[in-house]
Amino acid sequence: MHRLTxxxxxxxxxxxxxxxxxxxxxxxxxxxxxxxxxxxxxxIGDGLLSSADTYAQHIVGKQIMVVTNATIADLYLExxxxxxxxxxxxxxxxxxxxxxxxxxxxxxIFDALLKVPCDRHVTMIALGxxxxxxxxxxxxxxxxxxxxxxxxxxxxxxxxxxxVGGKTAINHKLGKNMIGAFYQPRAVVADTGTLRTLPxxxxxxxxxxxxxxxxxxDTDFFQWLESxxxxxxxxxxxxxxxxxxxSCLNKSRIVAADxxxxxxxxxxxxxxxxxxxxxxATNYDSWLHGEAIGVGMLMAADLSLRLGHISADDFRRIMxxxxxxxxxxxxxxxxxxxxxxxxxxVDKKVKQGSIRLVLLRAIGDAYLSDDYPPLIxxxxxxxxxxx
Amino acid sequence: MHRLTxxxxxxxxxxxxxxxxxxxxxxxxxxxxxxxxxxxxxxIGDGLLSSADTYAQHIVGKQIMVVTNATIADLYLExxxxxxxxxxxxxxxxxxxxxxxxxxxxxxIFDALLKVPCDRHVTMIALGxxxxxxxxxxxxxxxxxxxxxxxxxxxxxxxxxxxVGGKTAINHKLGKNMIGAFYQPRAVVADTGTLRTLPxxxxxxxxxxxxxxxxxxDTDFFQWLESxxxxxxxxxxxxxxxxxxxSCLNKSRIVAADxxxxxxxxxxxxxxxxxxxxxxATNYDSWLHGEAIGVGMLMAADLSLRLGHISADDFRRIMxxxxxxxxxxxxxxxxxxxxxxxxxxVDKKVKQGSIRLVLLRAIGDAYLSDDYPPLIxxxxxxxxxxx
Numbered sequence: 001m002h003r004l005t006x007x008x009x010x011x012x013x014x015x016x017x018x019x020x021x022x023x024x025x026x027x028x029x030x031x032x033x034x035x036x037x038x039x040x041x042x043x044i045g046d047g048l049l050s051s052a053d054t055y056a057q058h059i060v061g062k063q064i065m066v067v068t069n070a071t072i073a074d075l076y077l078e079x080x081x082x083x084x085x086x087x088x089x090x091x092x093x094x095x096x097x098x099x100x101x102x103x104x105x106x107x108x109i110f111d112a113l114l115k116v117p118c119d120r121h122v123t124m125i126a127l128g129x130x131x132x133x134x135x136x137x138x139x140x141x142x143x144x145x146x147x148x149x150x151x152x153x154x155x156x157x158x159x160x161x162x163x164v165g166g167k168t169a170i171n172h173k174l175g176k177n178m179i180g181a182f183y184q185p186r187a188v189v190a191d192t193g194t195l196r197t198l199p200x201x202x203x204x205x206x207x208x209x210x211x212x213x214x215x216x217x218d219t220d221f222f223q224w225l226e227s228x229x230x231x232x233x234x235x236x237x238x239x240x241x242x243x244x245x246x247s248c249l250n251k252s253r254i255v256a257a258d259x260x261x262x263x264x265x266x267x268x269x270x271x272x273x274x275x276x277x278x279x280x281a282t283n284y285d286s287w288l289h290g291e292a293i294g295v296g297m298l299m300a301a302d303l304s305l306r307l308g309h310i311s312a313d314d315f316r317r318i319m320x321x322x323x324x325x326x327x328x329x330x331x332x333x334x335x336x337x338x339x340x341x342x343x344x345x346v347d348k349k350v351k352q353g354s355i356r357l358v359l360l361r362a363i364g365d366a367y368l369s370d371d372y373p374p375l376i377x378x379x380x381x382x383x384x385x386x387x
Numbered sequence: 388m389h390r391l392t393x394x395x396x397x398x399x400x401x402x403x404x405x406x407x408x409x410x411x412x413x414x415x416x417x418x419x420x421x422x423x424x425x426x427x428x429x430x431i432g433d434g435l436l437s438s439a440d441t442y443a444q445h446i447v448g449k450q451i452m453v454v455t456n457a458t459i460a461d462l463y464l465e466x467x468x469x470x471x472x473x474x475x476x477x478x479x480x481x482x483x484x485x486x487x488x489x490x491x492x493x494x495x496i497f498d499a500l501l502k503v504p505c506d507r508h509v510t511m512i513a514l515g516x517x518x519x520x521x522x523x524x525x526x527x528x529x530x531x532x533x534x535x536x537x538x539x540x541x542x543x544x545x546x547x548x549x550x551v552g553g554k555t556a557i558n559h560k561l562g563k564n565m566i567g568a569f570y571q572p573r574a575v576v577a578d579t580g581t582l583r584t585l586p587x588x589x590x591x592x593x594x595x596x597x598x599x600x601x602x603x604x605d606t607d608f609f610q611w612l613e614s615x616x617x618x619x620x621x622x623x624x625x626x627x628x629x630x631x632x633x634s635c636l637n638k639s640r641i642v643a644a645d646x647x648x649x650x651x652x653x654x655x656x657x658x659x660x661x662x663x664x665x666x667x668a669t670n671y672d673s674w675l676h677g678e679a680i681g682v683g684m685l686m687a688a689d690l691s692l693r694l695g696h697i698s699a700d701d702f703r704r705i706m707x708x709x710x711x712x713x714x715x716x717x718x719x720x721x722x723x724x725x726x727x728x729x730x731x732x733v734d735k736k737v738k739q740g741s742i743r744l745v746l747l748r749a750i751g752d753a754y755l756s757d758d759y760p761p762l763i764x765x766x767x768x769x770x771x772x773x774x
């Protein structure tokens with residue numbers, strides 16, 4: 001861990017040192033999520049989908065159930081199955097999209113497991129983006145009261161965020177991620193090569209979560225993103241590996257400090273309360289999660305500016321970075337302050353009545369608050385509704 | 388804990404000491420389940436349903452969602468709601484019976500929680516028998532990734548077994564308890580007064596699990612049961628409190644040693660692999676769980692006798708006790724050795740192909756085995772099919 005942090009921070013400060021970059025990118029990168037008996041590695045590298053050894057050491061028993069969606073199955077299921085040829089591999093393909101993250105689809109995963117039948121020594125593999133990771137993780141948490149799980153994220157959002165940290169869930173018609181479990185995988189295998197096939201809009205949405213790590217607790221990384229956003233946005237491979245690794249390092253430290261979100265982990269919700277309101281208001285079908293989070297982070301920054309925490313220049317830098325990532329900077333037109341408030345207050349991050357938000361003391365320094373003046377929140381909502 | 392164990396064992400050896408018995412029964416009994424940060428008390432006593440303080444110290448937040456079934460709601464929901472009058476109490480009533488322990492009913496519990504809406508500080512209370520405890524426990528494990536749970540068991544089976552230890556689950560059409568979680572309650576409140584309203588057949592079925600504790604690891608308790616079964620079977624209140632407490636003490640020790648059933652906890656499945664085969668073959672609608680477990684224990688004892696571990700006299704004592712509890716001693720007529728084997732091998736206690744069983748070295752000394760001669764198992768199955 002120490003060596004890695006060192007090499008990362010050296011790289012951060014000298015990204016035109018070609019030799020160092022060479023060394024840095026020739027190896028597979030490993031970050032350990034430190035959770036006692038539930039600790040696990042995140043492997044990051046190009047081509048890991050075909051690295052049989054990487055998987056084999058984390059698979060228990062002989063049976064494997066890969067869950068993926070139709071789009072990803074076409075691209076990668078065959079090659080993953082070949083990589084796992086020493087095992088008895090079964091696959092369950094679900095629909096592609098947030099609307100399939102529900103209890104009915106969850107039950108079809110149980111059907112698939114029981115039809116084999118898979119015993120309690122099966123290893124489940126989530127091959128895909130956030131939806132596949134969330135529903136497969138929850139299925140693994142519940143099947144026979146918990147079976148082994150590997151997360152194999154194939155989208156930027158899943159590689160830097162949802163595959164790490166053990167939050168699993170499905171949606172309920174009355175709320176997003178309302179049913180779920182904290183359930184850690186045995187390993188996360190992030191093949192950055194899969195990001196090449198990611199549709200442009202989805203890739204950009206993933207960048208929102210990358211920016212989030214800089215904003216909430218890693219000023220150096222925020223500055224690196226300011227210097228490298230153009231390369232990153234065109235998927236320069238070295239920049240991509242670095243951004244994924246640095247994001248996972250940030251996430252893993254926060255999760256290690258607060259696995260069950262009793263405190264610090266809630267900082268990862270920067271932009272999410274505003275963002276969820278946008279997603280709910282648009283029925284989760286026209287805005288991607290990352291797009292909503294991008295606007296949400298801007299709104300949190302705006303509120304922080306109005307509270308006198310960050311400067312107008314800080315706000316401009318944040319706005320700039322989000323725009324350069326190709327993300328929207330204003331909510332959909334239909335959003336009014338009333339609409340925001342009504343959807344924000346059913347969000348599960350609300351603690352006993354007051355809306356708890358993640359705000360910024362500075363770029364790289366987020367905090368949780370529910371005692372800001374309500375009028376200032378109104379101003380932010382007004383500002384972003386009129387925009 | 389030490390004091391309790393002492394008083395229990397003194398009582399065990401001198402149950403005609405009236406003064407001692409008086410002392411013993413005048414207090415509420417508390418057993419602590421030792422699970423580190425997840426430790427919790429089991430309260431046992433007559434009339435606890437109306438003891439507001441007992442509940443209040445384990446309730447987080449203001450909101451309570453009681454889940455119960457139609458039968459228990461008629462008997463006890465109003466009085467429990469009165470006991471909890473300091474809180475905002477909501478109730479969800481589900482159907483009475485194993486067939487309601489499924490994913491559709493689970494989802495109606497989530498509907499009820501979200502319609503209120505209950506936030507993540509809600510406390511869920513499972514008021515009822517094993518089915519209510521299992522499905523409510525699982526709902527609490529999943530709602531918003533886990534909310535507070537109190538188990539308030541109202542059947543003998545739930546008081547001595549299913550409410551303690553954190554196993555929660557629902558059934559799938561392809562298998563019993565296939566979907567679930569290990570999720571510990573904040574407390575178990577066992578009001579032995581509720582056992583007075585329990586139908587005779589259900590009460591007897593609960594006695595099977597009581598006998599199980601003696602058989603698998605507590606010779607003294609087995610002997611106490613031999614001396615007191617007639618009083619117990621007619622629900623003598625002192626005998627009942629003692630039997631519930633001693634059972635919970637046995638269960639809590641095993642759970643503390645092996646929360647997630649990596650080893651020793653599997654001993655609690657004594658009789659269950661045979662029993663589940665009977666339950667599955669009869670579609671869970673004509674045999675009660677405890678009835679099937681009673682026969683299952685006899686079959687395990689028969690196999691242990693054939694293996695030369697226990698004596699013919701031991702077997703006779705076990706048979707005798709099960710009969711005196713009013714439990715059946717032979718499987719339903721439709722069971723053939725083939726039927727047993729086919730239902731036993733899909734049971735989730737099967738480890739990688741071989742049927743793992745809990746067998747007896749002696750009365751009060753159970754062990755796990757999957758390397759007995761298959762022919763001896765055949766003899767047992769044959770014997771109980773011809774019977």
